[in-house]
Amino acid sequence: MNPVFSWLRSSVGRKQLMGLCGIYLYFFLFIHLTGNLRMLAGGESFNSYGHLLLETMGEIIVPIEFSLLAAFILHMYLGYKLSLENLRAKQSRYAVKDSKARKGFYSRFMAISGTWLLVFVLVHVPHFRLGVYTPIGTVNYGGVEMRDLYGAAMHFFAKGWFTLFYVVSFAFLYTHLAHGVHSSLQSLGINHPRYNVALRRISSAYAIVICGGFAALAIWAWFQRGA
Amino acid sequence: MSGKLNFKLRLWRQKDKVSEGKFQEVEAKNISPDMSFLEMLDEVNNDLMRKGEEPVAFESDCREGICGTCSLVVNGLPHGPEKGTTVCQLFMRKFRDGQTISVEPWRAAAFPVIKDLVTDRDAFDQIIAAGGFVSVNTGGAQDANALPVRKCDADTAMDAAACIGCGACVAACPNASAMLFTAAKISHLGHLPQGQPERERRALRMVAKMDELGFGNCSNHYECEAACPKEISVEHIARMNRDYGLSALLGTERERGNTGAG
Numbered sequence: 001m002n003p004v005f006s007w008l009r010s011s012v013g014r015k016q017l018m019g020l021c022g023i024y025l026y027f028f029l030f031i032h033l034t035g036n037l038r039m040l041a042g043g044e045s046f047n048s049y050g051h052l053l054l055e056t057m058g059e060i061i062v063p064i065e066f067s068l069l070a071a072f073i074l075h076m077y078l079g080y081k082l083s084l085e086n087l088r089a090k091q092s093r094y095a096v097k098d099s100k101a102r103k104g105f106y107s108r109f110m111a112i113s114g115t116w117l118l119v120f121v122l123v124h125v126p127h128f129r130l131g132v133y134t135p136i137g138t139v140n141y142g143g144v145e146m147r148d149l150y151g152a153a154m155h156f157f158a159k160g161w162f163t164l165f166y167v168v169s170f171a172f173l174y175t176h177l178a179h180g181v182h183s184s185l186q187s188l189g190i191n192h193p194r195y196n197v198a199l200r201r202i203s204s205a206y207a208i209v210i211c212g213g214f215a216a217l218a219i220w221a222w223f224q225r226g227a
Numbered sequence: 228m229s230g231k232l233n234f235k236l237r238l239w240r241q242k243d244k245v246s247e248g249k250f251q252e253v254e255a256k257n258i259s260p261d262m263s264f265l266e267m268l269d270e271v272n273n274d275l276m277r278k279g280e281e282p283v284a285f286e287s288d289c290r291e292g293i294c295g296t297c298s299l300v301v302n303g304l305p306h307g308p309e310k311g312t313t314v315c316q317l318f319m320r321k322f323r324d325g326q327t328i329s330v331e332p333w334r335a336a337a338f339p340v341i342k343d344l345v346t347d348r349d350a351f352d353q354i355i356a357a358g359g360f361v362s363v364n365t366g367g368a369q370d371a372n373a374l375p376v377r378k379c380d381a382d383t384a385m386d387a388a389a390c391i392g393c394g395a396c397v398a399a400c401p402n403a404s405a406m407l408f409t410a411a412k413i414s415h416l417g418h419l420p421q422g423q424p425e426r427e428r429r430a431l432r433m434v435a436k437m438d439e440l441g442f443g444n445c446s447n448h449y450e451c452e453a454a455c456p457k458e459i460s461v462e463h464i465a466r467m468n469r470d471y472g473l474s475a476l477l478g479t480e481r482e483r484g485n486t487g488a489g
Contacts, residue, residue: 089443189469
């Protein structure tokens with residue numbers, strides 16, 4: 001068999017591929033957050049950035065979007081497959097359960113937090129990227145017509161329930177990243193006593209910055225309602 | 228004599244592989260605090276036999292923590308509440324007088340229960356047979372110093388070789404994954420010069436066998452490391468992941484065509 005296929009069929013290989021997809025997605029989140037921070041600079045700055053990405057750099061950005069979609073679907077598929085196999089491997093459960101590891105519950109929560117994030121993406125991407133649920137208007141800056149994503153976001157986050165849904169989703173994202181960032185490194189074999197503490201701290205700091213950043217922006221947008 | 232302890236035991240009783248099991252409540256009376264958990268069970272079995280009942284089946288051999296035969300889940304913890312201890316080295320003074328103690332077998336699809344608290348751990352032997360060895364040509368004994376091994380490598384290999392193959396890692400894992408066991412064996416041989424020629428094939432074959440036998444996938448909960456009576460580190464799992472990933476994607480030495488002395 002082709003060695004790449006046998007790698008993909010093995011438990012270790014699939015974990016490694018799932019981790020690589022996860023790493024790709026969490027680097028994307030960082031880029032996404034830096035872009036969103038332009039909202040703080042106002043509508044023109046944010047909308048022009050979106051225009052730059054989609055119109056001026058479209059040939060690069062759209063293929064990247066498809067690669068992100070592919071990574072997301074693959075990550076999800078491998079995650080669910082792994083979870084189902086793990087249920088099968090543990091046919092009978094202990095009547096009394098205890099643990100010596102005393103770790104957080106995040107690691108046991110990945111399928112649930114992942115499912116929540118799937119729902120989130122099904123709401124978020126069609127809404128803000130494709131304008132499926134509500135059409136995104138246009139705005140004109142100095143003769144250039146562009147999508148008014150800023151207006152759409154402000155309109156969306158003015159509703160408390162939507163903001164709450166986003167903030168809860170970022171909390172789920174935090175639990176997913178808090179285990180996932182560190183776990184993907186272990187699956188890829190990156191574990192060294194000299195760097196383990198640093199890697200673990202960087203992993204949690206990264207999860208806090210990403211989720212805190214997105215949540216803060218959603219709450220900030222909610223406070224702008226009526227302004 | 229004062230200081231004797233009494234316990235309420237809930238013992239898992241299961242007639243055979245196919246029967247449904249259930250708990251049997253048994254009193255353990257007049258137990259010396261200096262008895263090991265298995266000696267306490269011996270006493271309970273004596274009582275059961277005196278009453279004409281069938282004794283509870285459990286496995287043990289060396290009873291000094293080095294053979295890996297004993298395999299009981301005590302109050303939800305493989306080998307009981309002590310860290311770095313097999314259940315045969317767990318003493319009854321660690322329990323409160325009058326305490327209820329539940330005793331269950333390892334639970335994993337790859338380790339079916341044969342009877343009561345005894346499971347079939349043949350799957351581990353199959354993983355070893357798939358690659359957990361070094362091939363040595365027979366002949367005169369080699370000089371002891373012919374193969375120098377760095378102290379740090381010898382130490383790490385020994386840390387991994389401390390694995391007694393009891394299966395507590397699988398029993399503790401929420402996914403019943405055998406990664407820590409397999410990793411310990413791969414790492415033990417992989418750190419020594421004798422293990423190098425077969426290092427890549429070993430990783431590929433042992434992981435493939437482990438998958439085939441129906442163990443779960445590792446999702447890095449690290450329950451295995453915490454439950455291991457020999458306190459083997461999950462660093463060995465990372466090392467196996469590296470060895471496996473590189474061997475699978477880059478091929479073994481044979482495929483790369485650089486076998487032989489040229």
